[in-house]
Amino acid sequence: xxxxxxxxxxxxHVLVLLNRNPELRLRDLAGSVGITERATQRIVGELVDSGxxxxxxxxxxxxxxxxxxxxxRHPLEADHTVGDLLTAVGEPVTARAKT
Numbered sequence: 001x002x003x004x005x006x007x008x009x010x011x012x013h014v015l016v017l018l019n020r021n022p023e024l025r026l027r028d029l030a031g032s033v034g035i036t037e038r039a040t041q042r043i044v045g046e047l048v049d050s051g052x053x054x055x056x057x058x059x060x061x062x063x064x065x066x067x068x069x070x071x072x073r074h075p076l077e078a079d080h081t082v083g084d085l086l087t088a089v090g091e092p093v094t095a096r097a098k099t
Contacts, residue, residue: 008089010035014043015052015082019066019091023058052082068093 008016013033017024024032030040044064047053050073054065068083083093 010039011043011047012085012089014040014047015066016086016089016091018044018053018064019086019093022064022066023061025061 010033014029017029017032026037026040026044029044030037033040035043044053044055048055050070052067052070054067056063056065066082066086068081068086070082071078072080072082072085086093
């Protein structure tokens with residue numbers, strides 16, 4: 001049986017996907033990450049509360065800004081930023097205006 005673990009957490013997967021498309025719906029995020037919509041909602045809330053994302057209301061939908069300059073949480077990675085993580089997985093890091 002193949003093992004199903006990955007090197008990145010679901011939190012990292014959500015950040016990567018929202019960096020790619022800041023207007024993804026929670027349902028679409030959940031499907032791409034492979035977790036429930038409720039788990040996705042919890043993760044997004046934690047990322048917003050911790051300053052890694054900002055949520056913007058656009059009509060009836062949300063849009064998100066990823067903050068690439070925020071340091072990673074674990075002591076082993078604390079000297080690296082979200083931008084470093086995004087770069088490491090091949091994602092372009094663009095500074096987005098805060099609204």
